[in-house]
Amino acid sequence: MSDEGTAGADEGAARAADGPVPFLRFGPRPDRTTYEGWQEFRKTRGLFVPVKKITLAEYRRMSPRKKSLHDLHRAATHVNLRLQQTPMSEAVTALMRSRIQNNAMRFDPSTLDGLMINGGGYQGKTETACLTAAEFEDDWRVLFEEYRAYHLDAMPGTRNLSAPVAYCQTPIKATPIGLCEAILDFYGAPYGRNLRGMIRNARESIKVHGTTVLIIDDITRLKMHREDDQDTLDLIRGLMDLDVTLVLIGVNIPRSGLLREGWHDPRTKQWVYAPLKKGKSYNPEASTQTERRFDMVDLDPFDDSTPAGTEAFVQHLVGIENQIRLFGAGPGTLSAGDMPEYLFRRTHGIVGLLRRLIEDGLVKAMESGLENLTTDLLDEITINLGNVPGHDDIRDADAGEIPDVDTAPRPGPGKKPKKGRNTVYDDPGTPPAAEA
Known part of the structure; x- marks a missing residue:
């Protein structure tokens, strides 16, 4: 390509970067209680495109504007986590x-x-x-x-x-x-x-x-x-x-x-x-x-009382962590170590509470610069079930629409936990080879 063509391509990319941001919604969310809102929901569901995964080195080479747009797209990705089938x-x-x-x-x-x-x-x-x-x-x-x-x-x-x-x-x-x-x-x-x-x-x-x-x-x-x-x-x-x-x-x-x-x-x-x-x-x-x-x-929550239920919950966490766009997060961020047990205890296997806790944690991880999800970071987050935005999400507590569960973080130092550690999530590792 000639220098003139290269310059034209760069100019076109600059104009595109200055144009409308395709991952933001302009206007209210669809109101499914109306015909027009339902049709908008039906036609636009699943159209959101998550931000591309890049390395921290690639991010650092970006211009300040591109970094800002990438961070905005990351935030949009984290609040539009795909609803997974269980x-x-x-x-x-x-x-x-x-x-x-x-x-x-x-x-x-x-x-x-x-x-x-x-x-x-x-x-x-x-x-x-x-x-x-x-x-x-x-x-x-x-x-x-x-x-x-x-x-x-x-x-x-x-x-x-x-x-x-x-x-x-x-x-x-x-x-x-x-x-x-x-x-x-x-x-x-x-x-x-x-x-x-x-x-x-x-x-x-x-x-x-x-x-x-x-x-x-x-x-x-x-x-x-x-x-x-x-x-x-x-x-x-x-x-x-x-x-x-x-x-x-x-x-x-x-x-x-x-x-x-x-x-x-x-x-x-x-x-x-x-x-x-x-x-x-x-x-x-x-x-x-x-x-x-x-x-x-x-439609029940996850059940960790059986190996099949535990495995289903862990696989659900794998699906979520694949959507995370934190530079310090990777395979096993949610599905390895003590994290599955921690997340289950905080959310009781309820997918809506799990989603809220993780979304709030992702926001905090980006704002703090930690760029990872840890139990210490999630301990700082309270799942406030009474703070539900949007008129179409108003819930009636008297009708049981707000679950009566304990979502508090784990006890602090010196405090005795309410329940012993659940070892069903532990990886026993590779058994030793038998001696000859």
């Missing part, structure tokens, strides 16, 4: 995918079976369900686009939108009106003059927009001793006769009362539930819609 989430994904697909291909008008995703707070239930539903919508749209077999007639007064998947959240204080508003807000449809009109509009919106999957998150915000909550559950049951797969997500669903029928005691003005017997409702002869038309699948 053995538990893989089971949820497989069941949800098969349930949605099977229901979508049914021709008979029978009521479709739904799915309940149960688990504690910060265990990735919502993200797992949304990613699975988005993948289904991708395939569903391609299928109908290829065969040109999908036609949607707009309902008068609404927009002509194809919405194979709809996502909404149960209001913290659930009422039938509040749930109808959440569903109608997704489509941007009118509310109606009264509750009957709202229910009619919600049902029509689901049908006319071709919705195949309706995800209702935070379902255990329903408190079954309240009459409004009972009416809201009746509304959800009423949606089951539509040609839509209901996916309900909640914390500790078996103890919430959602799987049982109840009756209202006029004397105490309370809803009464008999004790569960062998997982059935109080009236075994009754046909309980919720119990018999929903399968429930659990």
